[in-house]
Amino acid sequence: MDTxxxxxxxxxxxxxxxxxxxxxxxxxxxxxxxxxxxxxETLRTRLSRNRGALQQFELYLKRPNIxxxxxxxxxxxxxxxxxxxxxHTNRPLSMVDCLIRLILDDxxxxxxxxATFNNEDFMDICLKKGIEII
Numbered sequence: 001m002d003t004x005x006x007x008x009x010x011x012x013x014x015x016x017x018x019x020x021x022x023x024x025x026x027x028x029x030x031x032x033x034x035x036x037x038x039x040x041e042t043l044r045t046r047l048s049r050n051r052g053a054l055q056q057f058e059l060y061l062k063r064p065n066i067x068x069x070x071x072x073x074x075x076x077x078x079x080x081x082x083x084x085x086x087x088h089t090n091r092p093l094s095m096v097d098c099l100i101r102l103i104l105d106d107x108x109x110x111x112x113x114x115a116t117f118n119n120e121d122f123m124d125i126c127l128k129k130g131i132e133i134i
Contacts, residue, residue, distance in 0.1 A: 001027075001034055002100060002116035006042040009060075010053040016117045023115050026134050033111065034061075035069045035103060037096045069109070074102040097121050104129055 005023060008016035039061075047053055071078075078099035086092040093101070097118070103109055104125050113132040114122055126133050 001032055001038060002114065002118060002122075003038045003041045003096060004117040005115045006038070006057065007047070008117065010057045011047055011050065012053070019117070023134055026113065027115065030065065030113075032066045033069050033103075033109070034066060035071050035074075035096075035099055037071055037099055039068075041096050069103065071099055074099050074106075077102055093121060101125050104131055 004016060005020070005027075007014040008020040009024065009027075011017070042057070043054075047057070078095050081098040081102070082093055082095040085098065100114075101122065104111055104114065104122065105128075111129075111131055113134050114126060115134050116122055119133050122133060125131075
């Protein structure tokens with residue numbers, strides 16, 4: 001799950017707020033695997049200052065269908081990939097996006113779909129691995 005989904009769900013000012021209903025049906029019935037860095041990115045100052053949104057987000061994360069994925073196996077590679085992609089290609093990627101891409105590419109982690117509003121950042125890896133983008 002990409003950070004953009006969290007903002008759309010819990011920040012009433014988010015640009016994708018109207019479109020989140022399409023995705024939320026999946027989120028309510030599927031098991032969600034959440035890498036810790038997506039939570040770090042989501043709980044930035046803007047969301048953490050919005051008490052109502054923060055309370056909703058906290059309750060959502062306590063649901064039984066959520067697993068928090070340790071990112072330690074991917075950190076060094078994600079850092080290297082972010083610099084390499086951003087400095088040596090025409091494809092700047094955040095470290096969090098690189099980490100998500102590495103998780104999606106890991107055969108030991110079963111991912112069936114990715115929820116994101118940034119399809120371009122993940123389309124190639126999702127096509128390669130047969131992962132549906134919702």
